[in-house]
Amino acid sequence: MALLEARAERRRARIVAGLADMGVPAVVEGEDVRASAPGLARRWWRNLALRDVGRGGL
Numbered sequence: 001m002a003l004l005e006a007r008a009e010r011r012r013a014r015i016v017a018g019l020a021d022m023g024v025p026a027v028v029e030g031e032d033v034r035a036s037a038p039g040l041a042r043r044w045w046r047n048l049a050l051r052d053v054g055r056g057g058l
Contacts, residue, residue, distance in 0.1 A: 012031075012033050015033050015054055016033060019033075019035050022049070025037060033054070
């Protein structure tokens with residue numbers, strides 16, 4: 001189980017780093033990654049790369 005949790009932590013860290021590379025501040029809160037930025041919803045729909053960050057497209 002610890003191996004699975006470590007894998008999930010690394011994945012969340014990669015998502016946060018990927019978002020940061022795109023200029024979107026994000027933090028890990030428990031098992032969730034929270035991202036917040038002005039106009040983020042608009043960017044989310046326009047930018048496939050931004051959506052792929054959370055889908056393993058890193």
